[in-house]
Amino acid sequence: MQERNRRLLIGLLVVLVACVVAIQFDLDPTYRKMVKASQPVSKGKTGDLMAQLPGQFIVASFTGFEQVVAGALWIRADDFFHRGDYQPIIPIVRMVTWLDPHNIDVYITGAWHLDYNFVDEANSLSDKRYIPASIALLTEGIRNNPGIWDLCFELGWTHYCKKMNDNQKALEWISEACKYQGIDPNTGETVPRAEFVDRMKAHMLEKCGRFDEAIEQWHKSRAQSVKLVEAVKRKPASGEYVDRMAVDLCDRNLSLLLLRLGWRYARMDRYEQGLEVAERLTGPPEWVAATASARKDFESRKGKAWVGDAMKPLNTSFQVSWLRAAPQVLIIKGRVNVIQASEYKGLACEAFTHWYATNNAPNAVKHETWRDGCRVYWRLEDYDYTMPDLETFDWKIDLDKTIAWGDIWVGNGRFTSSIDMSDPRDSEMYPFKAGKYKLTIWMTPEDPGMPDYVQDRVGWKGEALTDPNCLDTKTRPGFKMLKKEFVLSRNDII
């Protein structure tokens, strides 16, 4: 080869190498985004992740068999689930998410296991010490898979709302879910996210007392549902059934929200808006009749001053006590004036619900004295217990800590419940190692334990609640609740 050609080739080599490096610079950010899951965020426990996995899984990952191993492990987890043996599932969840960090199902199912399946023998209460792990698992899943609404919704709804009754956090995560469109897991194509996500955001806003935002959200949700209906209509050959149920659902919920704002707080503007929305619905006949009745009531109130249903104080006379029926068996009982049937007389909402009239009708099947259905919540925990905030998923719980909570049904203004923590099989769940414990019993309109019809009387934020001893306005700023705390010693329980 001539020297000139040789030099040209060497020059070409240099240029090619530069091009390779340039493309690497371009590919790096994309690749890092794809695999950042393989570098979990952790402080102080970095080595644990690798140590938890046997060597063959690390080898498997080099040969490209990570997903095979992950898949095989997940099938194994299914076996354990069907046998009712839930304990081994959690380490498998860790291994699978490490090997296959984009398997959305595993995060969702794993977190559900943690929060719901480790229950005691006597009360079917779940072990609350796993809650931080379930939240950390889902948070890790969200970090590894940004833009997936399912994970955000799971965290908000299944865990923060239903398990922890923390509506603020639930709203935060459901709102996050609303930012993302759905993606078909088979093809990766963008599809509309499930309609219920947006509706749930509206519900959460309502629960958190952000009514104006809730109204706006209902409008948005309705518009989205209408769009989907129109899209289906435009494809008559598709054979798809044009289901207006979602649109009607939005109208129904929006109208009820507006009507309740009207009834509870004497807001005539909202009352009127609610009626306009309610009148859009053409069925069922009971709804149409109720709407017409409410319309009459609205017309009759125009120009008159009146007090909203939730603005009339209600003395709840909340009383609660506890006793130890046996070692590690506590009985909680009490009374609360929530809610007598007589409270519904003359309420604005009665024009729509007709409950009081129906209950007092001569031909009523049953004349209720109390409108039952409320729930009182209790929580027993080590006095200094703080629920940990895990940065990384770690299913190891502190076996020395005791924490349990549940709810008690209120009937005829009374409630009582026996909490049996004495079963030897539950000793790990209720260790009672601490010397001092806190027992809290409370009732708040924010929790699901206060149905709509009770809130019709006391308001979303407990505006009507009064109590000489147990009224609490500090725990949830802007909300009133009933609360009683007891300090117990270990001897009190054991």
Added chain:
Amino acid sequence: MNVAEAVVVEGLCKEFRGRLGDRVMAVNDVSFAVDEGEIFGFIGPNGAGKTTTIKMLLGLLFPTAGKASVLGLPAGNIEAKERISYLPESPYFYEHMTGAELLDFYCQLFRMGTVFRRKKVAELLDKVGLGKDGNRTLRQYSKGMLQRVGIAQALINDPDLLFFDEPTSGLDPIAHKDITDLILSLRKQGKTVFLSSHQLSDVEYVCDRVAIINRGELVRMGTLEELLHAGRTIVTLAGASAELTEQVKPLAAHVMQDGELLKVYVESEDDVHKVLEAARGKATLVSVVPQKQTLEDLFVEIVREGRK
């Protein structure tokens, strides 16, 4: 340079370096020229540097020093390769190919068109006697058939200069004859053949000139007439005494007692007469036989000298 020279080698050297830094001079200052149209024999013992020299001429190895040209162009030149061909010792080809496919492959290396290739392959197979075996895979070929197909690939481009390295090695006598006849026919066509072979009888039979290389150096070169001298005369005497034996030893190149016979190897005619004169009346003359030197004799002599 004389245009009529097909190969010119001047002061060619090739040094190989071992892994431990030791150096081996495989070819040391070799110079020769091959005329166009002649069959040039290139012989030497194993490891003498024959194949190394040929590889340098073909551009497969690069000389450490010296110059070589082939058909007027520097050794290894692509244009020169259009007009030369090479049959290596015990050629190995792609076993999965048939004879026809192999030749077709080599034709493609000469950038021949499809139609022309087809014709050429059929022609070559016939020429080397493989017309019926062209569609069999090389794995099924005998040694002789492989050699034939090797010759066929060497004739693809109708070369002006052919390098043959041990073309008759391992062949049966008939195939052997065929190859030597082929080489002679090539000369008749005006082609130049550079023949490297251990079959000294073949070299003696076909070559116009021969170069002998030993330990990397060119030892002898010339026509056979120039290289091979008349040889010795063997005077055989019977009943020679020890005294007579001592007497004739200075006159002879070599004296050998063969039973009762004394064989005296004498180089010149004068010395023959002197031996006869010395033996008159002292021994019985059995025979006086002139012995012609063969190429093998020369070869062995050179190699032995080299070992000393």
Added chain:
Amino acid sequence: MIIWAIAKTTVGDALRKKVLQVFMVVAIGLIVLSLSFSQTLSFSSQRGGSADLMLLKSFGLGMMALAGIFISLILGVSLIPQEFERRTIYTILAKPVKRYEFITGKFVGALLTLGITTGLMGLTFIITVVAKAIGAHQLAASPTVGQIQGAGETSVAIFDANMIWGVVLVYLQFMVLSSIVLLFSLIFTTTVNFFMGAAVYVIGFMSTVVTSLGGAEGANNFQRAFFTTIYYVLPRFDEFNIPNQLLHPETQVDNMAFYTLKMALYGLLFVSVTLVAAILIFERKEV
């Protein structure tokens, strides 16, 4: 024409290697056998179809990748050296064949051979996946089984284009590996080359580890320079190996077709680098 002729011959010769055939047949056999994965998960069947389909896909891609490593190494270490050992190179280079034509022909032949083997494995893999998907689709549509398993929410896609990208990425990965090993075969012996090639693959696969080593606290300037050089010089095999993203389309951060195209460009550039280097070395190599 010469390059193509040498490439064709190389393909014919390489595909007849028993070792190569064994790896390919075993890989194809295992991919087909994986059809027998028939578990369905009660809690995973709602999203993205059955989990055993995902297992099948991941197994197939993993099997192809594993077989590909060995095929690339075996092909690369022996392709050129055996021309020397068998002396077939003499009759070729004695013809008017430029050295770069010979080397380029060998490279092209090796890449074609890899393409054929990957293509066969890939075709088997895609057919297997489609067959399984059809089965899962029918199961989901079944009035009794589909309802019980709750598999009706999202139906399984019969054909998943991501699997094609997966096969292409496997091919590109091993195209790069075999080109490096081909280059090394001009410098190292067969055995050394095999292990060097394997080492390059492993280091290239662990590029994120290399980065962290270079960026680790306490690393001195030499160590940083060394690991950074390795990071940029060696090919990033892990960037070709993204089964996670392929199996979970909903989590893809880049359009897979576009990503594959970029990786193809990266791979081709890398092969070009090795080819030019090989030409430069071979021009001076004594045969």
